[in-house]
Amino acid sequence: MKRRAFLGSLLAAATATPAFAFEDEAAADALVPRADHHQHLFSPAMARLLDTGSGGPGTIAGSDLVALLDAAGIRRAALLSVAYVYGSPSRKIEDEYRKVMAENDFNGAQAALYPERLRALGSFNPLRDYALDELARCAAAPHLKHGIKLHFGNSDVQLELPEHVARLQKVFAAANKEKMAIVLHLRSSVTKNRPYGAAQARIFVDELLPAAPDVTVQVAHMAGTGPGYDDAPADEAMGVLAEALAAKAAHTRRLWIDVATVANGELSPGAAAKLVRRIRQVGTDKILFGSDAAAGKNLRPRDSWAAFRKLALTDDEFRHIARNLAPYFI
Numbered sequence: 001m002k003r004r005a006f007l008g009s010l011l012a013a014a015t016a017t018p019a020f021a022f023e024d025e026a027a028a029d030a031l032v033p034r035a036d037h038h039q040h041l042f043s044p045a046m047a048r049l050l051d052t053g054s055g056g057p058g059t060i061a062g063s064d065l066v067a068l069l070d071a072a073g074i075r076r077a078a079l080l081s082v083a084y085v086y087g088s089p090s091r092k093i094e095d096e097y098r099k100v101m102a103e104n105d106f107n108g109a110q111a112a113l114y115p116e117r118l119r120a121l122g123s124f125n126p127l128r129d130y131a132l133d134e135l136a137r138c139a140a141a142p143h144l145k146h147g148i149k150l151h152f153g154n155s156d157v158q159l160e161l162p163e164h165v166a167r168l169q170k171v172f173a174a175a176n177k178e179k180m181a182i183v184l185h186l187r188s189s190v191t192k193n194r195p196y197g198a199a200q201a202r203i204f205v206d207e208l209l210p211a212a213p214d215v216t217v218q219v220a221h222m223a224g225t226g227p228g229y230d231d232a233p234a235d236e237a238m239g240v241l242a243e244a245l246a247a248k249a250a251h252t253r254r255l256w257i258d259v260a261t262v263a264n265g266e267l268s269p270g271a272a273a274k275l276v277r278r279i280r281q282v283g284t285d286k287i288l289f290g291s292d293a294a295a296g297k298n299l300r301p302r303d304s305w306a307a308f309r310k311l312a313l314t315d316d317e318f319r320h321i322a323r324n325l326a327p328y329f330i
Helices: 003-015 024-029 044-050 062-072 083-087 096-113 131-139 162-177 198-211 232-246 269-282 301-308 315-323
Strands: 035-039 076-080 118-123 147-151 181-185 217-219 255-258
Touching: 035 062, 035 301, 044 083, 044 096, 062 076, 062 096, 062 118, 062 301, 076 096, 083 096, 083 118, 083 147, 096 118, 096 131, 118 131, 131 162, 147 162, 162 181, 162 198, 198 232, 232 255, 232 269
Parallel strands: 035 076, 076 118, 118 147, 147 181, 181 217, 217 255
Antiparallel strands: none
């Protein structure tokens, strides 16, 4: 979507929506989430990279996202940097690390413009040699110090490989030392058809979480990718996480699950019922609302929350989820 059209859609949404109070408690009482815990911005450079010739997401800046949040009555959002895209093994990028730093800095600068609204988390491929250097650099930056985003699918992380687990343990331990939250796209690569399911989820719970015992760890998309909830391997992995959370297993006290894109308004009755069961198994006190980048067919925050509200949860359950706020915002 081109930037002019994107901004036009923002204006239409904002003018069609009444003003909202932004006190956290008032938002929760009105069944509006306190935060969108899964958003992405795209710098001009990233927008060019993702433009395949038939269109791409276009540049999305902090002001664009804030307009969408205003339209939804949502106060805050987590900016999960997509700098990891530069580190994808499927791409050949000149000056890769320099571009990773620039994308992270773009997110930090956008968050600095709206310090009461936006919180930026830097990102990188955790298997790259520069991973620990970039983590340390983000930790020293005032508007990137709150956390990191890791995308196992894009980075082609394979948890069944001991050498990958060893590298990740170092990244998790470094984030823990710097008191940085970890937001994690746990789902392995779909395009490469990498193994994924209960075995990978158990490795995450048993070998990675113990390396970061003192910080928030947020698993994105209910352990899948979205849109929707019809990915059987992801549900298998989510089953392991849900069982661990329900049992209050060791090292799960700071584990959260976000629901970005899983309830997209097009769920089959069976998928919707399965999603509700998983949410209740996890416990609504551990579920974070998120909607994903405002690009392509992704639902924008207001529509994403409306789609989520169609699930067969009670008003009390929705209210509980709406009140949840990840500790990295505090």
